[in-house]
């Protein structure tokens with residue numbers, strides 16, 4: 574593996590804060606809207622870059638809706654690590670649970686970032702079923718709190 578460049582894919586349910594997280598890491602990140610005839614709604618993709626410990630980190634945001642599983646599959650090809658963004662103001666959803674199971678089975682390094690911890694309704698414990706022995710920092714993508722630090726820690730744990 575070429576560890577000077579890392580592809581990190583950001584998973585999570587719709588509205589979990591994936592785009593906001595990528596923007597917090599890279600204010601110049603790009604959001605791409607793909608509107609294809611075969612697809613009834615817009616697929617939004619995010620792409621951000623940053624440099625950590627002299628490594629180029631490429632962040633790819635995936636669409637959260639279940640029907641875009643094929644897009645998640647394509648974006649996952651060749652990924653070095655994954656971050657699952659979880660909305661701690663909502664209960665654990667099926668998609669997030671399924672993504673965590675798939676990642677665990679694949680052996681790919683991953684973390685669960687417990688997002689929206691600035692919010693009064695935030696209850697990180699809702700995700701305890703998927704955070705057992707997984708790096709799962711509490712972050713706020715909206716305020717930026719603990720975002721870059723957690724990404725750095727995750728990368729230092731595995732690369």
Ligand SMILES: Nc1nc2c(ncn2[C@@H]2O[C@H](COP(=O)(O)OP(=O)(O)O)[C@@H](O)[C@H]2O)c(=O)[nH]1
Nearest residue numbers: 587588589590591592593688689692713714715
């Ligand atoms: N309070 C709070 N709101 C957040 C946070 N992160 C994202 N949001 C809000 O949650 C909504 C969905 O965020 P977005 O990044 O578009 O989610 P995505 O669908 O996963 O890309 C937006 O209204 C964000 O402003 C956070 O850390 N705290």
Ligand SMILES: [Mg+2]
Nearest residue numbers: 591592593617
């Ligand atoms: Mg988004």
